[in-house]
Amino acid sequence: MNKIAMSAAPFRRTKSLSVAACALILGTVATSQAGVSDGVRPTDRVSVLAAFHQARQAVRPSGGGFEARNDGQRWTSQFDGRGVTVMPDSGSWTWGLELVRYGTGEHRVFATEPAAARGEGSKLTYEWSPALEEWFVNDDRGLEHGYTVHRRVGATPLELELRIRGGLEPRVSGDARDVRFVDGDGRTVVSYSGLTVFDATGKNVPARFDLVDLHLRLSIDDAAARYPLTIDPVVQQAYLKASNTDGGDTFGYSVAVDGDTAVIGAYGERSSATGVNGNESDNSLFSAGAAYVFVRSGSTWSQQAYLKASNTDSPDQFAFSVDVSGDTIVVGAPLEMSLATGVNGSQGNVAPAVGAAYVFVRSGSTWSQQAYLKASNSFFGDEFGTAVAIDGDTIVVGAHKEDSAATGVNGNQADNSELDSGAAYVFVRSGSTWTQQAYLKSSSNAALPGHAGDNFGASVAVSGDTVVVGAWDEPSDLTGINGSGGGAAVGSGAAYVFVRSGATWSPQAYVKASNTDVGDEFGWSVAISGDTMVVGAPWEDSSATGVGGNEADNLTDRSGAAYVFLRTGSTWTQQAYLKASNTGTLDSFGSVVGVDGDSLIVSSPYEFSNATGIDGDQSDNSASGAGAVYLFTRSGATWTQQAYLKASNTESEDRFGYSAAVSGGTIVAGALQEDSSASGVGGNEGDNSAMSSGAAYVFAVADLDGCPGAGQPMLTAPASATSSWGIQCPAPTTSCAFGPVILFGECSPIALPVPPPIGCGVCGLLVNPSWGTLSDGAVVGPGLLPGFTFCVQCGCVANAGCIDLSRVLEIVVGP
Numbered sequence: 001m002n003k004i005a006m007s008a009a010p011f012r013r014t015k016s017l018s019v020a021a022c023a024l025i026l027g028t029v030a031t032s033q034a035g036v037s038d039g040v041r042p043t044d045r046v047s048v049l050a051a052f053h054q055a056r057q058a059v060r061p062s063g064g065g066f067e068a069r070n071d072g073q074r075w076t077s078q079f080d081g082r083g084v085t086v087m088p089d090s091g092s093w094t095w096g097l098e099l100v101r102y103g104t105g106e107h108r109v110f111a112t113e114p115a116a117a118r119g120e121g122s123k124l125t126y127e128w129s130p131a132l133e134e135w136f137v138n139d140d141r142g143l144e145h146g147y148t149v150h151r152r153v154g155a156t157p158l159e160l161e162l163r164i165r166g167g168l169e170p171r172v173s174g175d176a177r178d179v180r181f182v183d184g185d186g187r188t189v190v191s192y193s194g195l196t197v198f199d200a201t202g203k204n205v206p207a208r209f210d211l212v213d214l215h216l217r218l219s220i221d222d223a224a225a226r227y228p229l230t231i232d233p234v235v236q237q238a239y240l241k242a243s244n245t246d247g248g249d250t251f252g253y254s255v256a257v258d259g260d261t262a263v264i265g266a267y268g269e270r271s272s273a274t275g276v277n278g279n280e281s282d283n284s285l286f287s288a289g290a291a292y293v294f295v296r297s298g299s300t301w302s303q304q305a306y307l308k309a310s311n312t313d314s315p316d317q318f319a320f321s322v323d324v325s326g327d328t329i330v331v332g333a334p335l336e337m338s339l340a341t342g343v344n345g346s347q348g349n350v351a352p353a354v355g356a357a358y359v360f361v362r363s364g365s366t367w368s369q370q371a372y373l374k375a376s377n378s379f380f381g382d383e384f385g386t387a388v389a390i391d392g393d394t395i396v397v398g399a400h401k402e403d404s405a406a407t408g409v410n411g412n413q414a415d416n417s418e419l420d421s422g423a424a425y426v427f428v429r430s431g432s433t434w435t436q437q438a439y440l441k442s443s444s445n446a447a448l449p450g451h452a453g454d455n456f457g458a459s460v461a462v463s464g465d466t467v468v469v470g471a472w473d474e475p476s477d478l479t480g481i482n483g484s485g486g487g488a489a490v491g492s493g494a495a496y497v498f499v500r501s502g503a504t505w506s507p508q509a510y511v512k513a514s515n516t517d518v519g520d521e522f523g524w525s526v527a528i529s530g531d532t533m534v535v536g537a538p539w540e541d542s543s544a545t546g547v548g549g550n551e552a553d554n555l556t557d558r559s560g561a562a563y564v565f566l567r568t569g570s571t572w573t574q575q576a577y578l579k580a581s582n583t584g585t586l587d588s589f590g591s592v593v594g595v596d597g598d599s600l601i602v603s604s605p606y607e608f609s610n611a612t613g614i615d616g617d618q619s620d621n622s623a624s625g626a627g628a629v630y631l632f633t634r635s636g637a638t639w640t641q642q643a644y645l646k647a648s649n650t651e652s653e654d655r656f657g658y659s660a661a662v663s664g665g666t667i668v669a670g671a672l673q674e675d676s677s678a679s680g681v682g683g684n685e686g687d688n689s690a691m692s693s694g695a696a697y698v699f700a701v702a703d704l705d706g707c708p709g710a711g712q713p714m715l716t717a718p719a720s721a722t723s724s725w726g727i728q729c730p731a732p733t734t735s736c737a738f739g740p741v742i743l744f745g746e747c748s749p750i751a752l753p754v755p756p757p758i759g760c761g762v763c764g765l766l767v768n769p770s771w772g773t774l775s776d777g778a779v780v781g782p783g784l785l786p787g788f789t790f791c792v793q794c795g796c797v798a799n800a801g802c803i804d805l806s807r808v809l810e811i812v813v814g815p
Contacts, residue, residue, distance in 0.1 A: 059119035059138060066119050068138040074300070077136070077143055079124050081117055084136060085165050086143065086190070095181055095190045096165030097145070099126075099134055100215060107154025145192075156223040162216045170216060175616040176208035178648065179216065186684035188239070192216075237666075238301040238681055238698040239648060242266055242292055244280040245679045251292070251694030252670025255659040256323045260296040261304075262668050263329055264696045265289070265319030265659075273308045276360070276367050280306055289318030291331050293367065294681070296666075301681050301698060305367040309333055309358055311347035318358070325390040327362040328370075332385030332397065340374045343427070343434050347372060355384030357397045359434060371434045375399055375425055377413035384425070387460045389467075393429040394437075396467050398422070398457030405451070407444040409498070409505045422456030424469045426505065438505040440469060442496055448476050448488065456496070463528040465500035466508075470523030470535065479516045481509055481565075481572050493522030495535045497572065509572045513537055513563055515551040522563070529595045531567035532575075536560070536590030536602065544579045547632070547639050551577050560589030562602045564639060576639045580604055580630055582618035589630070594662040598634040601667055603627070603657030611646045614699075618644060627656030629669045635807065636712075647671055647697055649685035656697070667699040712807040713742065713792050716779075719813045721786045726779040727811075729794035732804050736796030740806075743793045788813040 059068045059079070066079040074089045083098025099111040114126040114134075126134040131151050137144040147160060164170060168181035168189055181190040195207050195218070206221040240262070242251045246269070254265030269290035270283040280290070293305040307329070309318045313336070321332035336356035337349040347356075355378075359371040373395070375384045379402070387398035402423035403416040413423075426438040442456045451474075459470035470493070477489035497509040511533075513522045517540070525536035542549070543556035551561070564576040578600075580589045584607065592603035607628040608621040618628075631643040645667065647656040651674070659670035676683070677690035685695075711730025719725055729740040794806040 058122055059124045059136075061119065066117065066124050068122070068124070068136075068143075070138055070143070077138060079117070079136070081114065081126075083163070083165065084143070084145075091189075093168055093183055093189055094166040095168050097162045097192075097216070098165065099128065100161045100163050102128075102132060102158070102160045103153040104155055104157060104159050108159070109153065152222070156221055158220045158222050160218040161212070162218065164214065164216055170211060172209050172211055173612045173648065174610065174650070175612050176210065177616060178613050179209050180648075180685075182684065186686070187678075188682045188684065191682075237296075237700045238294075239678075239683070239685055240264060240292075240294055240301065240681055240696040240698065241676065241678045241683055242269070242290075242693070243303050243306060243679055244269070244271070245677055245690055245693045246270070246283065247675075247690045248692050249290075249694055250672040250692060252659060252674070252696045253672040253694065254319060254322045255661050255668045255670045255696055256329075257661045257663045257666050257668045257698075258324045258326060259663060259666075261324055262294045262296075262301070262661075262666075262696070262698065263322045263324045263331075264292045264294065264668075264670065265322040265331070266292070266694060267317040267320040268692075269319075270314075271308070272312055273306075274310055274312045275308060275369060277306050278308055285312060285314040287315035287317050287335075288312050289316055289320065289333060291319040291322055291329070293329065295365075296698075303680060304365060305360075307331065307358075307360055307367065309336070309356075310369055310372060311336070311338070311349070313337065313349055316356075321385060321388045323388050323390045325392055328390060329360045329362075329367075330373075330388045330390045330395050330397075331358045331360070332356075332388040333358065334383035334385040334399075336385065338374070339378050339380075340372075341376055341378050342374060342436060344372050345374055351380035353381045353383050353401075354378050355382055355386070355399060357385045357388055357395070359395065361432075370432060373397060373425075373427055373434065375402070375423070376436050376439060377402070377404070379403070379416065382423075386458060389460045389462045391462045391464060394462055395427040395429075395434070396460040396462045396469075397425045397427070398460040398469065399425070400455040400458035402457065404441065406439075406441045407451070408441060408507055410439050411441055413439055418450060418452045420453050420455060421451035422454055422458065422471060424457045424460050424467070426467065428503075437503060438498075438500075440467065440496075440498055440505065442469075442471055442474065442494070443507050443510050445476060445484065445486075448486075454494075459524060459526045461526045461528045461533075463530060466528055467498045467500075467505070468526045468528045468533055468535075469496045469498070470494075470526040471496065472521040472524040474523065476512070477516055478512045479514055480574065481511055483510070483512060489516055489518045491519040491521060491539075492516045493520060493524065493537060495523045495526050495533075497533070499570075508570060511535065511565060511572065513540070513561075514574050514577060515540070515542070517541065517554065520561075525591060525593045527593045527595045527600075529597055532595055532597075532600075533565040533567070533572070534562055534593040534595045534600055534602075535565070536562045536593040538588035538590040540590065542579065543583055544577075545581055545583045546641060547576055547578055549577070549579055556583055556585050558586045558588060559583045560587055560591065560604060562590045562593050562600075564595075564600065566637075575637060578602060578630075578632060578639065580607070580628075581641050581644060582607070582609065584608055584621065592657065592660045594660055596662050596664060599662055599664075600632040600634070600639070601629055601660050601662045602632070603629045603660040603669065605655045605658040607657070609646070610650055611644075612648055612650045613646060615644050616646055623650055623652040625653040625655060625673075626650045627654060627658065627671060629657045629660050629667065631662075631667065645669065645697075645699055647674070647695070649674070649676070651675070651688070654695075665700055668696055669699070670694065670696045713794050713809040715809075715811070719780075719784075719811050721784050721788075721813050721815055724779060727792055727809075730806055732794075732796045732806075736804065740794045740796040743795060745791060784813045786813055786815045 085096035116127040133148040177195045179192040250268040251266035256263045267289040291307040316333045316336040318333040334355040357373040361370045382399045382402040384399035400422040405418040424440040454471040455473045456471035461468045472493040474494035478486040495511040520537040520540040522537035538560040540561040541554040562578040566575040589604040594601045605627040610623040629645040654671040654674045656671040672694045674695040675688040716726035
């Protein structure tokens with residue numbers, strides 16, 4: 001390790017209030033202004049600086065003010081010394097804001113002219129007074145807007161009054177945390193949202209928007225706040241509708257996302273089109289079904305393709321299930337009627353509810369069907385395609401009503417003596433050719449030898465060489481992993497793990513809840529990412545809330561739960577028991593689960609609150625069946641709820657969260673019974689003239705824990721003011737061009753997402769250049785004061801567009 005003598009430089013916590021109103025225009029995401037100190041050796045410094053500053057969109061002087069070009073949003077922002085005006089490349093609208101006054105009551109100060117305006121990189125700052133700064137940050141995802149209040153101005157609440165520029169009409173959400181600006185047709189053009197304020201301890205500070213005399217007023221109840229405040233790092237990025245919206249289409253019944261590609265299924269869609277981008281307007285085939293592909297550029301989503309089966313028919317329910325991996329999409333149609341077997345067989349309609357799955361691939365921006373998948377033992381009523389999952393060149397398809405009495409892998413498919421026992425089928429691709437690799441069934445149990453009615457295959461998931469299959473009606477009363485014997489607990493449910501070695505699959509684990517009970521339906525939903533598995537039980541009954549609560553009381557009927565399991569080697573153990581933060585009767589928390597690295601989502605499509613957006617009021621319960629999605633994140637082995645997500649247009653019975661998916665920093669949630677007649681992206685959410693047309697909502701999420709699987713810096717000995725101790729970086733999760741390096745600085749109140757091109761990490765500290773940045777490791781000698789507190793984070797340049805950052809370690813120097 002390189003050695004350094006670290007001086008006891010003064011550590012000053014800022015005594016200012018950072019009020020981040022965060023103008024999240026068309027889904028902007030809050031970004032940190034991370035920097036790199038002069039302590040990096042020259043070769044390191046060039047690479048690190050290049051990664052930090054590449055593709056940043058700078059604010060430049062223009063016509064006595066400043067200007068910032070935003071290619072991701074296709075607009076230009078002009079700053080005239082009083083405020084900002086946004087002008088799109090095309091379109092007849094303009095939009096902007098300017099500060100009019102701030103403070104409260106008799107202490108209200110008129111904002112006449114800033115004392116200074118300065119542009120630094122992608123950030124513009126107006127210095128209104130010694131008490132107040134206003135700032136804007138421009139990046140691909142939009143324009144972030146906030147304020148820093150250095151000292152209290154009058155009594156609470158703090159109020160900021162803004163004049164609205166342009167001709168768009170403001171509409172404040174029901175919970176007063178979001179403002180949509182709509183054009184004359186009611187179409188949302190600009191979203192100014194995400195008003196969630198945290199203090200330095202992470203406490204949520206009450207804040208709201210109001211319209212007063214055509215001005216926008218931002219009120220913050222800062223009486224008990226500790227400075228500084230910052231914003232919630234989760235924001236809604238898009239409101240998606242079908243290109244051919246119609247009542248009863250159930251757009252959002254199924255969703256999937258991978259990177260910048262989202263797929264939304266609408267099994268009730270009725271056109272007779274076939275293939276890709278056919279005629280979507282005829283409505284002649286009830287429940288034929290369709291899938292819609294959306295792609296993101298910057299933060300802007302647009303529809304890329306409209307997918308239909310190659311043998312469209314009624315009521316096939318094409319897109320009852322969907323999944324996506326890279327440039328490949330798989331779509332299930334469980335009521336499709338051909339009796340073909342294997343891959344690319346005859347597509348004639350001869351038997352009800354046999355089921356099929358369809359594989360589509362993308363070349364450039366063009367999609368085409370690559371394969372038509374059928375079970376190796378197709379039979380009427382099996383509903384092959386009820387569930388689908390894909391990872392790379394492996395697809396899993398569930399058929400929860402398949403009837404054979406086989407157990408394990410590749411057993412006898414032909415006997416049909418166990419009605420609705422269920423099966424799952426694994427397909428693999430070589431080049432462009434798909435073949436069936438395995439036929440999976442539940443494992444045997446001597447105490448309960450029959451599997452009729454288990455519904456094995458009702459949910460499936462795949463990650464690498466591991467497949468998880470849920471059987472929500474499995475009836476044993478066992479708990480935990482790989483139990484045997486026991487008695488009956490009808491409908492308690494189970495999940496089964498299979499692993500692949502070469503081309504051979506074998507069972508690895510039989511998984512039950514830690515509080516198995518009759519009717520819990522454990523296994524209704526399953527998800528897996530690497531060695532982390534999540535299983536949902538939407539009819540579990542405890543009244544616990546949060547993580548690790550009392551799971552035994554059964555006082556809240558069908559509130560639901562989710563269970564997290566971790567694999568070490570080949571051994572699985574339960575890591576967490578998750579409940580909603582607002583557990584309620586019949587909420588069905590656990591109906592959908594998803595996991596990607598250390599981010600996990602659980603949906604509750606029957607949840608009752610009338611909140612909208614992010615972290616709204618969970619307690620009102622005035623919108624039955626509105627639905628919610630909960631985001632949990634893991635640090636070490638500890639899971640915590642990070643966000644409570646609701647639709648931007650919450651209404652009773654919309655079923656927000658009936659489907660949900662997570663990929664990296666993106667969450668997509670479907671609401672199959674949402675009623676607006678809008679079409680495309682960002683339309684009018686409020687008209688309710690197309691009953692159960694359905695919608696999907698995209699949220700951008702800050703990765704608060706570094707790269708998936710990333711470790712944390714370690715101390716070689718306790719931090720001491722009188723003896724030597726060291727800091728050592730964990731092994732990076734990706735190959736480094738050099739490094740790792742250690743970044744020193746002040747601890748950030750929350751971890752802030754690092755903007756592109758550093759998309760694989762976060763900035764959990766405020767880098768202090770005077771403290772230096774070192775390569776590899778560091779030995780710290782005596783001399784720091786007891787109680788001195790700082791943070792360190794390790795990172796390496798993984799490639800030209802990514803810095804792999806560890807988690808942040810807070811260090812408190814002892815005696």
